[in-house]
Amino acid sequence: xxxxxxxxxxxxxxxxxxxxxxxxxxxxxxxxxxxxxxxxxxxxxxxxxxxxxxxxxxxxxxxxxxxxxxxxxxxxxxxxxxxxxxxxxxxxxxxxxxxxxxxxxxxxxxxxxxxxxxxxxxxxxxxxxxxxxxxxxxxxxxxxxxxxxxxxxxxxxxxxxxxxxxxxxxxxxxxxxxxxxxxxxxxxx
Amino acid sequence: xxxxxxxxxxxxxxxxxxxxxxxxxxxxxxxxxxxxxxxxxxxxxxxxxxxxxxxxxxxxxxxxxxxxxxxxxxxxxxxxxxxxxxxxxxxxxxxxxxxxxxxxxxxxxxxxxxxxxxxxxxxxxxxxxxxxxxxxxxxxxxxxxxxxxxxxxxxxxxxxxxxxxxxxxxxxxxxxxxxxxxxxxx
Numbered sequence: 490x491x492x493x494x495x496x497x498x499x500x501x502x503x504x505x506x507x508x509x510x511x512x513x514x515x516x517x518x519x520x521x522x523x524x525x526x527x528x529x530x531x532x533x534x535x536x537x538x539x540x541x542x543x544x545x546x547x548x549x550x551x552x553x554x555x556x557x558x559x560x561x562x563x564x565x566x567x568x569x570x571x572x573x574x575x576x577x578x579x580x581x582x583x584x585x586x587x588x589x590x591x592x593x594x595x596x597x598x599x600x601x602x603x604x605x606x607x608x609x610x611x612x613x614x615x616x617x618x619x620x621x622x623x624x625x626x627x628x629x630x631x632x633x634x635x636x637x638x639x640x641x642x643x644x645x646x647x648x649x650x651x652x653x654x655x656x657x658x659x660x661x662x663x664x665x666x667x668x669x670x671x672x673x674x675x676x677x678x
Numbered sequence: 679x680x681x682x683x684x685x686x687x688x689x690x691x692x693x694x695x696x697x698x699x700x701x702x703x704x705x706x707x708x709x710x711x712x713x714x715x716x717x718x719x720x721x722x723x724x725x726x727x728x729x730x731x732x733x734x735x736x737x738x739x740x741x742x743x744x745x746x747x748x749x750x751x752x753x754x755x756x757x758x759x760x761x762x763x764x765x766x767x768x769x770x771x772x773x774x775x776x777x778x779x780x781x782x783x784x785x786x787x788x789x790x791x792x793x794x795x796x797x798x799x800x801x802x803x804x805x806x807x808x809x810x811x812x813x814x815x816x817x818x819x820x821x822x823x824x825x826x827x828x829x830x831x832x833x834x835x836x837x838x839x840x841x842x843x844x845x846x847x848x849x850x851x852x853x854x855x856x857x858x859x860x861x862x863x864x
Contacts (some may be wrong), residue, residue: 547703550704550707550711551711551727551728551730552727554711554715554720555720555721555727555728558717558720558721559721564717565715565716565717565720566713566714568720569711569712569713569715569720570713572711573700573701573703573704573711574696574697574700574701575700576700577696577697577699577700577703578692578693578696578697578700580696580699581692581695581696581699582692582696585692591688591691591692593684593685593688594685594687594688594689594690594691594692595688595689595692597685597686597688597689598689598692598693601689651685655681658681
């Protein structure tokens with residue numbers, strides 16, 4: 490377990506940093522229409538990327554399990570179950586983001602997945618494991634720092650709508666526990 | 679904190695849903711991925727992809743892949759997949775040129791004993807190193823093939839390097855055949 494600790498710590502730190510950026514942006518657009526548009530753009534873009542990724546992976550669970558195993562982090566059995574379940578999770582969470590049903594949970598799922606991906610990529614690079622990333626199924630680029638950067642970009646897409654949700658509640662833009670959806674009093678501005 | 683708690687509950691619900699969906703999808707798949715697949719089949723030393731019996735049968739019917747037997751010659755004589763060629767990894771250097779004559783760049787499916795893919799993996803490694811572009815390994819080897827009732831043959835036909843064997847052609851080795859097959863596909 491010990492060799493994973495530095496990776497986990499670094500990933501967590503980077504995740505906090507990303508959340509800081511997202512929270513800052515969300516704080517400054519919390520009351521504006523721009524924030525709403527941005528949040529929707531993030532959700533749609535993130536869902537599109539993951540639906541595309543799931544399409545490449547769901548047809549061939551063996552290839553996915555094999556490329557997960559190639560990261561040499563988890564045993565074969567875990568790699569197989571992950572290979573079977575991961576595309577389904579990507580689809581379910583993407584649909585949640587798009588439909589609005591449990592969308593916050595979907596964003597949390599994507600943020601967590603991306604954090605795990607980043608940790609996996611990072612350890613593969615540090616340990617010198619030369620593999621394809623397996624991100625989009627068969628035609629995947631090899632593991633590189635560029636992919637880590639890309640995943641940070643995607644994490645921001647997941648964190649911005651979440652941060653916006655938090656700020657709106659905290660700043661009183663979206664009073665939740667008063668009234669129903671249709672009888673909710675207008676927020677004080 | 680409470681906000682985070684709610685989000686984690688929502689996320690868990692999605693994960694649970696995905697778990698059910700993923701396992702169900704795999705169960706109804708034409709060829710479900712077995713959960714107890716050994717690590718050596720998940721990641722071969724050669725880097726060759728592993729195919730399962732059902733997919734191998736489709737490749738067999740397509741007649742585009744050439745099947746190559748990685749077991750010893752005497753085992754090949756007893757039984758082998760119909761139309762396959764024998765190429766024990768130990769005699770690779772000696773026999774590969776002859777295999778090359780019969781396959782001419784066609785993709786190859788390599789198989790060995792059941793439960794032990796070391797020989798097949800070794801052969802696949804040598805084939806890939808020799809410049810073959812597409813080599814796959816049959817999971818479960820000859821036994822899995824036979825237990826599914828797919829065609830098995832015996833005898834010297836397909837034995838490379840044997841005197842007088844005249845390497846009687848894997849089912850699709852003739853270039854003419856192949857060209858014909860491709861036209862049909864188009």
